[in-house]
Amino acid sequence: MSSNIRRSMPLFPIGIVMQLTELSARQIRYYEEHGLISPARTEGNRRLFSFNDVDRLLEIKELIEQGVNLAGIKQIFAARQPTTPPDEPVAEKVKKPDLTDEELRKLLRAELIQAGRFNRASLRQGDMARFFH
């Protein structure tokens, strides 16, 4: 549930993502240009990628290796994310608030510290353990 927060938190610079995915910066930027990913930006305009973004890039890479072109990949992604059907509109009031990147990180920080209160002294386990199984 709140792992969505973690999965979508902008954390990685493009250099790391290049290594993680073995894609070139050119490729990554090109895929963004065509709307396949939408990494966040720092104040200074540097891209920051989330786990979700990296995940997506790995999918893109595999599909491309299988001969799918960008248009195809776009369709595949679009089909996957079933946008709220027009006959079942979401009341504006109910929508989750959009958080800024900093707010997101603030939330994570809070979560980590909370977890720490439980684990650290007793279990001798680091906060970020929640990130793994």
Add this chain to the structure above:
Amino acid sequence: MSSNIRRSMPLFPIGIVMQLTELSARQIRYYEEHGLISPARTEGNRRLFSFNDVDRLLEIKELIEQGVNLAGIKQIFAARQPTTPPDEPVAEKVKKPDLTDEELRKLLRAELIQAGRFNRASLRQGDMARFFH
């Protein structure tokens, strides 16, 4: 088990770690200078922090807030990590190989892709899901 790999993989630049921990760059570097953390470096000498590193910084921060000085924190950490006692030496052959950062990332990549073969098409779940619960 292999989550150790993920937990220790150098991923984050200092800017992100500052936000995650609410520590200043000065503080983070100072703690490194005093051996409390040992972030990896890029080829170009930029620090790269792992989940473990962030974890540790959060611990340091809490201890400092509780009035413990760096010497004390160092002791606490030292006591925690029981280095192989001198009378029970580890045969050089048995030691785990030291992996370079790039090898680490390569491993993760392989893991992610492997996971993908299972999940993606069928479960519609991203690779990085393995990072979360």
Add this chain to the structure above:
DNA sequence: TTTTTGTGTAAGAAAATATAACATATTATT
């Protein structure tokens, strides 16, 4: 009181990343 500790701040250098433009091989289209 003097020293040590922990942190702030500033300067200058180097690394990483940004955008834009041009090149080009491969694939589609006409």
Add this chain to the structure above:
DNA sequence: AATAATATGTTATATTTTCTTACACAAAAA
């Protein structure tokens, strides 16, 4: 076949981020 579109490489220049080093200083310790 000729032409156009797609996907990526490469290069140039600008900007941001991080690095180290040095100096300052308040708070704590000696």
